[in-house]
Amino acid sequence: MQHKISENSLETNLFRNSLIVCIVAASLLLLHDLLLDFTVSDMILEIIGIAFAGLFLKLSKKTDEVEHQIPVFLGVLNILLVMAWYLNKCLGVGLVLDFLVVHIISIVLLSVRYRNKYLVLFTLMMAILFTVEFVNKDFYYISMQYRMAPVLSKTIMISITYIITTWVVLYLKNQYSQTIQVIMAQNFEINQKNETISNHNSNLEETVIKRTQDISDQKEKLLQYAFFNSHKVRAPLANILGAVSIIEESFEDLDLDERDLMLNIIKKESERLDSEVRSVQDIIHQTSDSFISEFNNSSSDEK
């Protein structure tokens, strides 16, 4: 959620920066007109045009492609300038040459993606221009003889402004895209970690139950081993020690049969002890129930 807000904030900043760049460009245009001693009516109409262009930019805020806003802005600006020129042509003021140069530069600099759209816009404007010229039967303003020096300087100014504006906006957009990519990568990583944590949480209870069961199983095996040690291993050992004790205490009193019996007991119980020790490992892996059952069964068999 927080990252989504940051993304919106970045987009707002990008739009604001673009708008500032456009306003600066428009201000330079106005300053230029003022220095070249344009008529007041020319300047008023350009202000109106720039205001409309800014309004258009504002309305096009929802447009995702910021790059798209610049040619549109310049196109609208120039349409309005043509209108200004038409309305003031009776005063002998025109913007034909700079109008042409600006648009040709725009077409050259624009990316392929927007060039066709801009060409359509430019063709439309040129149609308007020549229609007006044709209706008035006056092609004087297309001639380069008209106010050559101020027109060239203004053309250069507008071109530079346009180039700077375009590159600044593209730079900002590039920064914006990189930031978005970083945020998206971080979002992806966070989502993955969240998913991992979520999985761990969901498996936690299961893990605890399993480990508790493992511990219980280990304890059970230890108890089995203790049981086995007491009853399976110590039983033959105790019999061996018992037989040895009899031989030690009363060897002289034992007849030959009794001595043989004791020796046989020692031998048989030693073999039994060896067998039981060897089977310790197997018994450890058995469950308690099956082990006790086996123990009882084996005891029955021995009888």
Place this chain on the structure above:
Amino acid sequence: MNHMKITAVDDDSTFLSILEMMFKKFKDVKLDAQFFSDSTHALEEVCNEQPDILFLDIFMPNMNGWEFLQHLEEKKVAVKVYMLSSSVDKNDQNRAKKYSIVQDFISKPLSYKTLKTVLNVN
């Protein structure tokens, strides 16, 4: 000469043979010993014969030593019981102490010295 009735119950026939051999060493006391490897049959005999001393193993098939003691207490058989087991588990020793008729818990092997003490002979 003293006369003493002794019964030993253990599913390990080898141990019973050893015990029988040890009894033979006591010349000064007449021991009337009975040996059972089947605890169920032994219970009937103990109830009927009422021996002075009973050596009783714990873990046996069909009826274990604890069940044997339970029956003796229910039938109020007056006999001195010595638990005789290869177990070295403290839990078994503590459990044996809870029965009033149990005199002691002896872990195998049974030595002559211990047997003399139990039989109260020199």
